[in-house]
Amino acid sequence: MDRRTVIKNLTILTAGVTLLPSCLQKQEKALVHLKNFSLKASQEKSIASVVDTIIPKTDSPGALALGVHLFVLKMVDECYSKKDQQNFIEGLDQLDEVMQKNYGHSFYECNIKQREDTLLALEQQKGFPTALITFYKILKYRTIQGFTTSKYVLSNELVYELVPGRYNGYFPVKVVNLPSKKNA
Amino acid sequence: MPKLKNIKDRTYDAIVIGSGMSGGWAAKELTQKGFKTLMLERGRDVKHLKDYPTTNMYPWEFPHHGEVPYNIKQSSPIANRCYAFKEDAMHFFVKDNEHPYIQTKPFDWIRGYQVGGKSLLWARQTQRWSIFDFEGPARDGYAVDWPIRYEDLAPWYSYVEKFAGISGNHDNLPELPDGEFLPAFPLNCVEDYFKKQLSSNYQNRHVISARCAHLSKPKPIHLEQGRGQCQNRVLCQRGCPFGGYFSSNSSTIPWAERTGNLTLRPFSVVESIIYDEDKGKAVGVSVIDAHTKEVTEYFAKIIFVNAAALNTNLLLLNSTSSRFPNGLGNDNGLMGKYVAFHNYSARIHAEYEGYKGLTTDGRNPAGGGYIPRFRNVFKQETGFLRGYAAGFSSFRSAEHNNNGIGENLKSNLLHAPLGPWKVGSHMMGETIPKETNFVSLDNSGKDEWGMPLLKISIDYDDNDAKMKADFFEQFTEMYSRAGFTNIKTEDSKQAPGLDIHEMGGVRMGRDPKTSLLNKWNQLHACKNVFVTDGACMTSTSTQNPSLTYMALTARAVDYAINALKTREI
Numbered sequence A: 001m002d003r004r005t006v007i008k009n010l011t012i013l014t015a016g017v018t019l020l021p022s023c024l025q026k027q028e029k030a031l032v033h034l035k036n037f038s039l040k041a042s043q044e045k046s047i048a049s050v051v052d053t054i055i056p057k058t059d060s061p062g063a064l065a066l067g068v069h070l071f072v073l074k075m076v077d078e079c080y081s082k083k084d085q086q087n088f089i090e091g092l093d094q095l096d097e098v099m100q101k102n103y104g105h106s107f108y109e110c111n112i113k114q115r116e117d118t119l120l121a122l123e124q125q126k127g128f129p130t131a132l133i134t135f136y137k138i139l140k141y142r143t144i145q146g147f148t149t150s151k152y153v154l155s156n157e158l159v160y161e162l163v164p165g166r167y168n169g170y171f172p173v174k175v176v177n178l179p180s181k182k183n184a
Numbered sequence B: 001m002p003k004l005k006n007i008k009d010r011t012y013d014a015i016v017i018g019s020g021m022s023g024g025w026a027a028k029e030l031t032q033k034g035f036k037t038l039m040l041e042r043g044r045d046v047k048h049l050k051d052y053p054t055t056n057m058y059p060w061e062f063p064h065h066g067e068v069p070y071n072i073k074q075s076s077p078i079a080n081r082c083y084a085f086k087e088d089a090m091h092f093f094v095k096d097n098e099h100p101y102i103q104t105k106p107f108d109w110i111r112g113y114q115v116g117g118k119s120l121l122w123a124r125q126t127q128r129w130s131i132f133d134f135e136g137p138a139r140d141g142y143a144v145d146w147p148i149r150y151e152d153l154a155p156w157y158s159y160v161e162k163f164a165g166i167s168g169n170h171d172n173l174p175e176l177p178d179g180e181f182l183p184a185f186p187l188n189c190v191e192d193y194f195k196k197q198l199s200s201n202y203q204n205r206h207v208i209s210a211r212c213a214h215l216s217k218p219k220p221i222h223l224e225q226g227r228g229q230c231q232n233r234v235l236c237q238r239g240c241p242f243g244g245y246f247s248s249n250s251s252t253i254p255w256a257e258r259t260g261n262l263t264l265r266p267f268s269v270v271e272s273i274i275y276d277e278d279k280g281k282a283v284g285v286s287v288i289d290a291h292t293k294e295v296t297e298y299f300a301k302i303i304f305v306n307a308a309a310l311n312t313n314l315l316l317l318n319s320t321s322s323r324f325p326n327g328l329g330n331d332n333g334l335m336g337k338y339v340a341f342h343n344y345s346a347r348i349h350a351e352y353e354g355y356k357g358l359t360t361d362g363r364n365p366a367g368g369g370y371i372p373r374f375r376n377v378f379k380q381e382t383g384f385l386r387g388y389a390a391g392f393s394s395f396r397s398a399e400h401n402n403n404g405i406g407e408n409l410k411s412n413l414l415h416a417p418l419g420p421w422k423v424g425s426h427m428m429g430e431t432i433p434k435e436t437n438f439v440s441l442d443n444s445g446k447d448e449w450g451m452p453l454l455k456i457s458i459d460y461d462d463n464d465a466k467m468k469a470d471f472f473e474q475f476t477e478m479y480s481r482a483g484f485t486n487i488k489t490e491d492s493k494q495a496p497g498l499d500i501h502e503m504g505g506v507r508m509g510r511d512p513k514t515s516l517l518n519k520w521n522q523l524h525a526c527k528n529v530f531v532t533d534g535a536c537m538t539s540t541s542t543q544n545p546s547l548t549y550m551a552l553t554a555r556a557v558d559y560a561i562n563a564l565k566t567r568e569i
Helices: A004-018 A040-053 A068-080 A084-105 A112-123 A130-148 A150-156 B020-030 B070-075 B136-141 B151-162 B189-201 B220-224 B248-258 B307-316 B404-414 B462-481 B546-565
Strands: A165-173 B014-017 B036-040 B263-267 B268-276 B281-289 B295-299 B302-305 B337-340 B346-352 B358-362 B369-371 B388-395 B419-432 B438-446 B452-457 B485-491 B503-505 B526-531
Touching: A040 A068, A040 A084, A040 A112, A040 A130, A040 B404, A068 A084, A068 A130, A068 B014, A084 A130, A112 A130, A112 B526, A130 A150, A130 B404, A165 B189, B014 B020, B014 B281, B020 B036, B020 B248, B020 B546, B136 B248, B151 B346, B151 B546, B189 B369, B189 B388, B189 B419, B189 B462, B220 B268, B248 B263, B248 B369, B268 B295, B281 B302, B281 B526, B302 B503, B302 B546, B307 B337, B307 B452, B307 B503, B337 B438, B358 B404, B388 B462, B419 B462, B462 B485
Parallel strands: B014 B036, B014 B302, B036 B263, B302 B526
Antiparallel strands: A165 B358, B268 B281, B281 B295, B337 B503, B346 B419, B346 B485, B369 B388, B388 B419, B438 B452
């Protein structure tokens, strides 16, 4: 990672950190404003924590720092039926029940290994209640979508060009021809 | 708009009903010949550049990153089936619940009620018809004979192509005549490979660069329109900030406005065309203001009906008088009948293991290749009538592995390897116009503006099924012989309408007993009314129809102006 990228990442991390306190405050109602259903603060924290576990911070920002948990909630709020939303919440509560039973804590209070172990088990789509499996599918799909279409990723990693101004149908695979990368 | 009490203030030389693909051309041709023209549009105005709110947005700037929210899908379930109905362009489609219609049989009626109509949203494919297409009904004995031939329209194809800007190669194929072309967008390596494979494995099967209404290299006439070179964004459905593709909004309407002869009146629902029995012709139109519901009459010497195929049927059927109790010009009772469309319900996909060292860079606005119709072209040779054209395109994309979580998943998402070349074709099948495929008015319910609802009764038939089976069979063979693997056919089972190529109902023909329009697109029985949108089509052929509507419109306006001069109308 060159200097410029480090600085870019730092800037984004700082921006991410300002989002984090909302996940740490002890209060009942979630901070995010939803139109079609409501969340308790603890539920919001668990969602943020699942998103963070699915795509963590590495040498580049993770999903949480990019605000992907907020995107996930917006999508669940506005792109699903009432019934799907109810199932989603039900599945979320089931997740916390599983964590309470296995580890004595809510998902967001568990350590990284406990969280990862649970999600990896969920990836197998077996041995969990249906609502929880559906919840996880939706949450994972939306997390990947939110991450891969985030401003950070589409500007720095998988660069999206609004105005390509060219088409080459015989382009050698190994050549990189993305203008915003040339200067990096 | 101020209330115009005086009839003189409401009188023009010409009225154009509709502002889409063909209406824009009618307005351009009329105004540049000095005709004071009133263009009526039932929806809102959409000004080029100014009214393209999403045009410069990045994916992440859309609240739902491009996806249509649930409640909008619920209120527009039909539009939601259209490939272009996404968060970036959904404001250019009607809300289905505001514009009801009756489906006797399933029909997805895709509508864009705004200035520019669907010309903002079209797929921009512009292939000419050939002599074989115009001769089709006469040769194969269906519908009625077209009253024109390719030679009648050829100079008008050239005329509209030069202005609109069409990119393409001179391919020298009798079944798909060449036109006035800007440089073509090239095929990529696998498209070229398939082109060569087809030429060596078959006679008369070709892959060409799809001809499209994009300015690959603008000429002075395009710059004069304020349009510039296509920048390969392929975000056309949002409206183009460069005017890189042709739409009424970027091209014909501003051109018409510049003459000073155009009056554009949005929010104008045309209720009917007014017929004057003493004069024996139409004298004007009755317009419902979309907001106030107030009715105003406007008058003109000639009227061009360009409301989009099915709405043109609705309007004419609703234009009743004691002379025409069944709709304007509908003496033979055939209006609304013999509607046809394109069968777009079949696709075929495969993979190709070659050319691993190559991929594409940038984007191709033409969409790739086009395979002109090769079945039954020169003579009848299959168990079904007519044939199909097809798209052909290939691409490579990253193969995402979404399994797992954590660092592994993240790394997979950000460093996904390129997959093999994917290839795909979609069928564009000609359907046979039949009396049993029709639209009619339903007077049991009215829409918000007091207009009767359109009742649509259109379906596929056995010929369509046989043709689709042939498409799957032929393309499976063509793909196999080219060494493509993992071939998968897909029958979308989509309803008619989703092709957005509905045509007919007010067909052209030689005989007033069996057609509604003559060879100049004039109503046989009301000579100062011209229909030059999709409603006029006698048969559908396989080509995307917009270019033919443009050419028919320019030709009809030229005739109308001369006929007015010589007092024939």
